[in-house]
Amino acid sequence: MxxxxxxxxxxxxxxxxxxxxxxxxxxxxxxxxxxxxxxxxxxxxxxxxxxxxxxxxxxxxxxxxxxxxxxxxxxxxxxxxxKKVTPENVRYLVDYFNANNVDFILESNNGLYGSRNLQPHLERRIYGDLLNDPAAQERKLQSPHPYIATLVYGEESMVVDDVNKVCFLESSLPFSQIEAELAERFTAIQCSIPIFGADSGELMIPGxxxxxxxxxxxxxxxxxxxxxxxxxxxxxxxxxxxxxxxxxxxxxxxxxxxxxxxxxxxxxxxxxxxxxxxxxxxxxx
CATH class of the missing domain: 3.40.50.1000 (HAD superfamily/HAD-like)
Structure with a gap:
């Protein structure tokens, strides 16, 4: 070069x-x-x-x-x-993840909208067992992760007209199954953010x-x-x-x-x- x-x-x-x-x-x-x-x-x-x-x-x-x-x-x-995900596909995805108990984040330029149970799941992955582990509690107190503060939680706050892409955390649903079942609507990339888990992923507009x-x-x-x-x-x-x-x-x-x-x-x-x-x-x- x-x-x-x-x-x-x-x-x-x-x-x-x-x-x-x-x-x-x-x-x-x-x-x-x-x-x-x-x-x-x-x-x-x-x-x-x-x-x-x-x-x-x-x-x-x-x-x-x-x-x-x-x-x-x-x-x-x-x-x-x-380039934005269509409102129809956003609604489809929200319904799909809620039905399968998958925690997710709708990403827009105006905000990040997390599913109803995302926060405790995400904090557990970042800090550890906050209910039973004093070391995890201390990590949260001394080194709060900046990502947590950027999120808005709860489906009632979710936008449907300004979504760029969607991330989901690891769940009981394998990545391969999510990828296959959503293939007609999204391109899936596995584990783009490692802390979200090996079977986590992000979903993007095809192409x-x-x-x-x-x-x-x-x-x-x-x-x-x-x-x-x-x-x-x-x-x-x-x-x-x-x-x-x-x-x-x-x-x-x-x-x-x-x-x-x-x-x-x-x-x-x-x-x-x-x-x-x-x-x-x-x-x-």
Whole structure:
């Protein structure tokens, strides 16, 4: 990868920029700020919807966002497009998950709407047994996860006209069954957020993924794909790592992603983002 001129870098959030505890490592913050100071363009490229991106992430400094795993694109203050799930399909999904006791999150740019029993389920996965384990209670008190505060709970509050995509937590229903039963309406990606469980997943509008959004953005910005780089860790990063000129998997990435990546950097806990930027000349030590 020639680094003598400006590059555009697409960065996944969960597991790449952000730890499971909701923290951006100091080294990753430094890498992003130095790369932008050196003239490179940095775009968040995430399965998260805009409402899920904390102020602490934006404050690092980014040139734009590909959100909802490709369903929403903005550059600077300009929205390029926003593709939404139809109200009919949202209602179908809410009814399906409620009938099967699957906890879920409807993601929109205006808010995140959790199913009625989501909060205790999610807190149990993040902190542990809050009813019986004092250590879990202490974790919640001392290190509240920022994701919890972004959610609105209860079906009565759910929107049906501004949904980008849907995430669901692991349940007694296998991922493979959910994927098969919803295949005519949604594309399913397994375990894009590991803390949600191995049989968790996200559901997207068919035909939408991060690479298609990157391609549209590059055309809009008149930047050749040869100047692009992507870094990620999950299965919803497969297309973007394959599409960009250089695709880098984190050391903590899923094995399927490492297999197709051009390179594998260190894990998020071992300064993987910083070391990647250093290796490819986006920053200097």
């Amino acid at each position: 020639n680094t003598n001129h400006r590059k555009i870098v697409f960065i996944d959030i969960d597991g790449t920029l952000l730890t499971e505890d909701g923290i951006v490592p100091e080294s990753a913050q430094l890498a992003c700020r130095q790369a932008r100071a050196n003239g490179h363009l940095l775009y968040l490229c995430t399965g998260r919807s805009k409402a899920e991106i904390y102020d602490s992430i934006w404050e690092i400094g980014f040139d734009g966002l590909i959100g909802a795993a490709g369903g929403y694109v903005e550059t600077g203050n300009e929205m390029l497009y926003h 939408i993924h991060k690479a298609s959004a990157i391609a549209d953005l590059l055309v809009h910005l008149n930047i050749p794909v040869e100047d692009s780089m992507a870094i990620g860790d999950g299965l919803n990063d497969l297309e973007m790592l394959g599409f960009c000129r250089v695709g880098v998997a984190m050391g903590n990435a899923r094995e399927q992603l490492k297999a197709i990546a051009d390179d594998v950097t260190d894990s998020i806990e071992a300064d993987g983002l910083y070391n990647c930027f250093l290796k490819y000349g986006l920053i200097s030590a």
